[in-house]
Amino acid sequence: GSEEHCAPNKEPVKYGELVVLGYNGALPNGDRGRRKSRFALYKRPKANGVKPSTVHVISTPQASKAISCKGQHSISYTLSRNQTVVVEYTHDKDTDMFQVGRSTESPIDFVVTDTISGSQNTDEAQITQSTISRFACRIVCDRNEPYTARIFAAGFDSSKNIFLGEKAAKWKNPDGHMDGLTTNGVLVMHPRGGFTEESQPGVWREISVCGDVYTLRETRSAQQRGKLVESETNVLQDGSLIDLCGATLLWRTADGLFHTPTQKHIEALRQEINAARPQCPVGLN
Structure with missing residues (x-):
C-alpha cells in the first residue's frame, strides 16, 4: 500500500516467532545465519506467498518434468509409474510464506537440526540419520490484520517443487483436490485455554500438505493417514x-x-525481593 512509502522508518510488522525447544535461547555452537534457536517472521517487503491454481493429470514422466520446470511453484503427486497429478501454484499477493527444514538450500528461511537431549559437546551431537525432513513445513501468514499464520506440511525446494513419491501417503479428497503427508509428518498441538499459566495441553494432530488436520497415524511414518478432523484448522x-x-x-x-x-x-522483581532483605533460615545471612 501507499502508506508504507511515507514511513520508511516504521517498525516492520512482526507476525510472530518460532523457537526451537531445548536450547533456552542459544544453540550450542552459537547462531549461524539461518541456523539459530529462534526465528522471527516479519512482513516481507513484497509478498512471496503462493496459492493453488492449475491441476494437470499426466501420464508420462517427461510431461511432469516439463511442467515442474516452468519456474512456477508446483506440487507433484506420483500415483503410479504412469500417472502423476501436478498442481501448479500461482503468486498470492495477500500472503507471505516462510519455510522450515533441515536443508540449507536458499528456499529454507529457518534451518532446523535435530535436538540432542543431554549431550553437551558437539562431537556426540553428530547426527548420522536425521528424521527431520529437508523441506519440512511452510508457514503462510496473511499480510493483512489479524496476520493469521497457517502451517502446511512440506516445503518447496530450489526448483520450487514439492514432490510426493510413490511411497508417500496421498489421496484425492471428495471435492477432487489432491493432498498428502510427508514421510515423518508435521504434528501440531495447540494449548487449551490460550497460552497462560492455566493452559492445558491440547491433542496432537497431523497437518497435511494442503493444511488439513488429521488424527495421528498408527505409527509415525505409516502409509495410512489418520481421520480428517473437520472441526479444527491449521491456524497457529x-x-x-x-x-x-x-x-x-x-x-x-x-x-x-x-x-x-x-x-x-x-530484574525489577529481583530488586524488590532484595529490598525486603530476606534472611536465609539456615545460614541466617
Whole structure:
C-alpha cells in the first residue's frame, strides 16, 4: 500500500516467532545465519506467498518434468509409474510464506537440526540419520490484520517443487483436490485455554500438505493417514507446538510476545525481593 512509502522508518510488522525447544535461547555452537534457536517472521517487503491454481493429470514422466520446470511453484503427486497429478501454484499477493527444514538450500528461511537431549559437546551431537525432513513445513501468514499464520506440511525446494513419491501417503479428497503427508509428518498441538499459566495441553494432530488436520497415524511414518478432523484448522495459536520429528518448535504470536515478561521485569522483581532483605533460615545471612 501507499502508506508504507511515507514511513520508511516504521517498525516492520512482526507476525510472530518460532523457537526451537531445548536450547533456552542459544544453540550450542552459537547462531549461524539461518541456523539459530529462534526465528522471527516479519512482513516481507513484497509478498512471496503462493496459492493453488492449475491441476494437470499426466501420464508420462517427461510431461511432469516439463511442467515442474516452468519456474512456477508446483506440487507433484506420483500415483503410479504412469500417472502423476501436478498442481501448479500461482503468486498470492495477500500472503507471505516462510519455510522450515533441515536443508540449507536458499528456499529454507529457518534451518532446523535435530535436538540432542543431554549431550553437551558437539562431537556426540553428530547426527548420522536425521528424521527431520529437508523441506519440512511452510508457514503462510496473511499480510493483512489479524496476520493469521497457517502451517502446511512440506516445503518447496530450489526448483520450487514439492514432490510426493510413490511411497508417500496421498489421496484425492471428495471435492477432487489432491493432498498428502510427508514421510515423518508435521504434528501440531495447540494449548487449551490460550497460552497462560492455566493452559492445558491440547491433542496432537497431523497437518497435511494442503493444511488439513488429521488424527495421528498408527505409527509415525505409516502409509495410512489418520481421520480428517473437520472441526479444527491449521491456524497457529500463541503457544502452539510444532513437532518436526527430531525437533519441536514453539510458535509465539507478536501479541503474545508483547505481553511476555522482559529482562527488565525480572530484574525489577529481583530488586524488590532484595529490598525486603530476606534472611536465609539456615545460614541466617
